[in-house]
Amino acid sequence: MSYEATFRVWRGDAEGGELTDFQVEVNDGEVVLDVVHRIQATQAPDLAVRWNCKAGKCGSCSAEINGRPRLMCMTRMSTLPPGETVTITPMRTFPVLRDLVTDVGFNYQKAREIPAFIPPQGVKPGEYRMQQEDVNRSQEFRKCIECFLCQDTCHVVRDHEENKPAFAGPRFLMRMAELDMHPLDAAGDQGLDRKATAQEEHGLGYCNITKCCTEVCPEGIKITDNALIPLKERAVDRKYDPLVWLGSKISRRR
Amino acid sequence: MTTETRPPEAADSTGRGVHSPGRAAIAQRHLRLDRWWLPQVMTAAGLLLFIGYSTWRAFFGLHTSYAAPYVSPFYSPCLAANCPKMDGGADWALFGGWWSLSPALIVLIFPLGFRLTCYYYRKAYYRSFWSSPPACAVAEPHAKYSGETRFPLILQNIHRYFFYVAIPVAGILTWDAILGFRDPQGHWGHMGLGTLVLLVNVSLIWAYTASCHSCRHIVGGRLRHFSKHPVRYRMWTWVSKLNARHMQLAWASLFSVGLADLYVYLLASGAFSDPRFF
Ligand code: SF4
Ligand code: SF4
Ligand code: FES
Ligand code: FES
Numbered sequence: 001m002s003y004e005a006t007f008r009v010w011r012g013d014a015e016g017g018e019l020t021d022f023q024v025e026v027n028d029g030e031v032v033l034d035v036v037h038r039i040q041a042t043q044a045p046d047l048a049v050r051w052n053c054k055a056g057k058c059g060s061c062s063a064e065i066n067g068r069p070r071l072m073c074m075t076r077m078s079t080l081p082p083g084e085t086v087t088i089t090p091m092r093t094f095p096v097l098r099d100l101v102t103d104v105g106f107n108y109q110k111a112r113e114i115p116a117f118i119p120p121q122g123v124k125p126g127e128y129r130m131q132q133e134d135v136n137r138s139q140e141f142r143k144c145i146e147c148f149l150c151q152d153t154c155h156v157v158r159d160h161e162e163n164k165p166a167f168a169g170p171r172f173l174m175r176m177a178e179l180d181m182h183p184l185d186a187a188g189d190q191g192l193d194r195k196a197t198a199q200e201e202h203g204l205g206y207c208n209i210t211k212c213c214t215e216v217c218p219e220g221i222k223i224t225d226n227a228l229i230p231l232k233e234r235a236v237d238r239k240y241d242p243l244v245w246l247g248s249k250i251s252r253r254r
Numbered sequence: 255m256t257t258e259t260r261p262p263e264a265a266d267s268t269g270r271g272v273h274s275p276g277r278a279a280i281a282q283r284h285l286r287l288d289r290w291w292l293p294q295v296m297t298a299a300g301l302l303l304f305i306g307y308s309t310w311r312a313f314f315g316l317h318t319s320y321a322a323p324y325v326s327p328f329y330s331p332c333l334a335a336n337c338p339k340m341d342g343g344a345d346w347a348l349f350g351g352w353w354s355l356s357p358a359l360i361v362l363i364f365p366l367g368f369r370l371t372c373y374y375y376r377k378a379y380y381r382s383f384w385s386s387p388p389a390c391a392v393a394e395p396h397a398k399y400s401g402e403t404r405f406p407l408i409l410q411n412i413h414r415y416f417f418y419v420a421i422p423v424a425g426i427l428t429w430d431a432i433l434g435f436r437d438p439q440g441h442w443g444h445m446g447l448g449t450l451v452l453l454v455n456v457s458l459i460w461a462y463t464a465s466c467h468s469c470r471h472i473v474g475g476r477l478r479h480f481s482k483h484p485v486r487y488r489m490w491t492w493v494s495k496l497n498a499r500h501m502q503l504a505w506a507s508l509f510s511v512g513l514a515d516l517y518v519y520l521l522a523s524g525a526f527s528d529p530r531f532f
Contacts (some may be wrong), residue, residue: 092391096276156399208380234476240411
């Protein structure tokens, strides 16, 4: 079965743009990206849209559908209110390049600012041995497909452009949590305190744990509960727990 | 996935947030069609209801705070000298006789601080009372935002100390519930509806307290090698299960503590008498 739907797609570039209406056919079982492709094939061949896998695994097709950050390839038409116009815009936190395509370079910049995994001394690659229970927590975070929907929805940067330099965003604070929980990461031996730098250099304190990142994550990662709040608690250990603080003053070498 | 990178645009005073220069020019502050405001309104209503009720009871409830053998959770432990005589209860006049206000005000500071700095309640009131954010992808009304990076909100980091205090408080409420297994004359081996009310309440308080994020961190979350601490790992797994329900437990225990107090109030004011089971 197929029907006609009204799609309202944002078209334009950094100079300006507008929502443009399209009447387009929708068939059973289709996702929003199918319909956008049909618009591209039949009505607007120059419509810019980024996509790769159509399987919710590459993280390319992030956009906002009826005002909610989502993957276009994972949003079934049957889950949208029937008969109503479907509005699609690019992600509204990043600079727009054209139509539905944004410049997500902010996220790559933030990724580079997080110090990488530091291998333990005396253990060669290939000799790493870890227990499953020690990596369970990190494995949840490794499901991330880098769609940056969490970065897009986080009000810290979405609503405050000026916070971008100071705030790494949920995806990269989660990366810090992952490394801090990593059974082999040797950052501490090199004098790098990931707990304290998360707060001092990567803006952990900006997050007010209102969980929008968790709400939009297409991988269902419990970003706030399992990464951000544990990281905040770890920062408290380092900075606000007098006993831990005293211990670290007395025994300088950990 | 490929992308181009451009130098960040200089901040411009004409637009902020989603209207910043360089972002897609969309006039609306959000495009959500669902009832995104509903959770915010419901949360605010629920919290205000409890704040209103508990303020009234804390200030004016002293003479209806005890109906033998039950004590209202708002009035236990009693740290002032002006409480009704609670047979066997936590009636320690640590503050001496000079305190003439309601004794509930002394002890309620601790559960209040615990809940005020709780990670779930923070989310609830940041969203519902402060619209920061009102809902996901709905622009917030504030021009500036520094989150929990500075005073006063940086003080939210002391949550774990309130957690430490919450444990003895829950212990005292447990004792109060046990004292409920007496009849009004103080003989053991009896039970009434009030006993059940206090038991349910204290169970929910314990579940809420144990599901706390700070608790999860302290019992095991702070460890890097679970494999070296099997007992703490096991405990962490249990707390994590409860922690996933932290929001539900926060609301359930908030209502149960209000209802337990209401029950004592109704008994003490003579609205009805406690149905006794045995
Ligand atoms: S929980 Fe924190 S990081 Fe996630 S969206 Fe909210 S403020 Fe941003
Ligand atoms: S954490 Fe989730 S929402 Fe964020 S980039 Fe990864 S997959 Fe996307
Ligand atoms: S196209 Fe790959 S996630 Fe949608
Ligand atoms: S009580 Fe809610 S997080 Fe501690």
